[in-house]
Amino acid sequence: MMQRIEHPWNLPPKQAIDLQKQLSRKVIRKSTIKTNAVRKVAGIDTAYRGGVACAAAVVLQFEDLETIEYKTAARPVAFPYVPGLLSFREGPVILAALNELKSTPDLLIFDGQGIAHPRRLGIASHIGLLVDIPSIGCAKSKLVGHYEQPGEKRGSFSYLTYHDETIGAVVRTRRRVKPVYVSIGHRVNLRESIKFVLHCCKGYRLPETTRRADKLSRKKLLIH
DNA sequence: GCGACAG
């Protein structure tokens, strides 16, 4: 997949912020796709360990969420975690992983914010803009904004507001489960973003035990 | 000055 826009990454915070302000003006908040036209959706996330960042990009068939392919990439960590500048930390390694993909996704879903960001350029908007592919931000926690707790039923949601503007939605993907923070990334409106996220969470189940709990229970079995 | 603060 080819990048439409390129720019330096290892910038001082002040310059990174200026760049975000410039790039955010190019983000398209309207939907340029038809739900029926989305055949391949990619999920992107990054992990860290010992000074190395590892990004994974998994392409799924939108219809049944069957895996088509996945690629990973690793890079030395070259930027600290600074709230609001996450894309400068994960951008390079994520782009490396995306470049390894043989297929081109119709939609990208990121673990982070889209325009629900101080300068309206969260990681989903930033990367979506650079590769010019419709993208959605789907975060586990809030960066900015205010909201009312959404209903408990799956699919219920409330709007995330910031400076008298709707910047995203707090969506219940499943009962009894913490809601996710959905926001426009690039070339997709909020309405569609919520629909896509709910579709992709269909049938999802939290692991019965976390790895930690699993280890503990195993240890107890050995003791007993 | 104080609180908030994606991953």
Add this chain to the structure above:
DNA sequence: ATCTTGTCGC
């Protein structure tokens, strides 16, 4: 995000 002990809930 990662590390990591104990604790609460189903």
